[in-house]
Amino acid sequence: MNRPNHIHFTASGSETAQAAFAELVALYGQVPIGAADVIVALGGDGFMLQTLHAGAGLPVYGMNRGSVGFMMNDYVAEDLPARLAAAEEAEINPLAMRAQTADGAIHEALAINEVSLLRVGPQAAKLRISVNGRVRLEELVCDGAIVSTPAGSTAYNYSVHGPILPIGSDVLALTGIASFRPRRWQGAILPSSALVRFDVLEADKRPVMADADSRSVKPVLWVEVRSEPGVAHRILFDPGHGLEERLMREQFA
Template identity: 50%
Template sequence: MKMALMVSDSHVARAGGDRLREQYGFVSVGEADVVVALGGDGFLLHCLHEAMRHADPKPMFGMNRGTVGFMMNDFREGQLADRIAAAKTFVLHPLQMTATTASGRVITSPAINEVSLLRETRQAAKIGIAIDGKTRMEELICDGVLVSTPAGSTAYNLSANGPILPLEAELLALTPISPFRPRRWRGALLPAASQIEFEVREARKRPVSAVADQMEVRDVAHVKVAMDRSIALELLFDPEYALDDRISLEQFAS
């Protein structure tokens, strides 16, 4: 098994990477069968976005040298190849965001966790919502709204009081952020094949940004979100505490 190593810029991650390089003969990402990512959840997202630039993304085994490390395995130096060989594989399909700005520019970007729309000023956003071409909400007055994958449902979606989705669920979470009207609307669960469109009302007076994971587009007028099944990303986990178990346990966390 040929392994590549990607290391975040933190002191702790760099020190761990130095120790791993003393024990293993890592190769370049292009030559590798699997990529070992050393850092936190944000760095793993960065690595996955880098992987999507290639036609054949390599499986990724993350080890936590960050803070929370929800999507990472524990950092251990020994028997790395054996752990990867025994790992449990999960396939993730990202969302594809197509954002059109008020000036008419069109920007596309993938999102592994979520696509979120956020107000840019003190004024609340006014956003219309359509699902598969049918208007479902004429106007949501809010701080924002997001669409989350199951893998991302324990991230920003959970902070916004959205539902936790089992990893194998063929669903997306549509979750409002601080909704003002309709006051009691708490969001919706949608089939994973849904195409979700947001129309920003009064886009110049009430500017809204769209964020696909870590990539922001300012002053959007229209945003379309759909799952992109043409891209498959493989995450590898130690079987005793894999990603599906972690997501399930979050539903019972105090």
């Protein structure tokens, strides 16, 4: 990007992030978000997702003041404007979730990483899965299921043995969580244009919640998930440390 002259800093509530915020504002000043060229987010991956969801259409450069920091750059206070000018930009299209709860209300949310369905009671969930209006799995007995973007494929999806998807690929990962029946179902890789629908079977007996990047609704009767190409989140990374390289490293760790 061009050398930024107006930086807006934002930080999570942790002591480490707040200390970094104070240091950087003292060094570079603070510009209101409406007058900024770029947002610098200080925290962990969860805070990065919050910052991206907040919108404003600005590129976001994260510096890790949290734990994992997969979406963050290393924290270095010196020469920040030069780092921002040299940064590589990646655009991520989120998922759009639409869900109906038991009271009849319709809920909508966007998710940069994944939309997950999770059982909320002691019994396994039963889900019917349809893709583009055609039933593909009559009944999945499980703890839940995930639809993941390439950017989110190394997060919750990977922890339940879902595939890592290359950045820029026009696909989504559909992964079961502790799938019990069909026992050998390994999930699916779907085109990004797919509309995935989950219908909750025996919803009263086996309640299920839906979660889009930590925004939860429950109990749900059905959930639809699709990619949202009309929204693009802009993320900045130091040269040679972008999402594509990070995903590659995850596969050889």
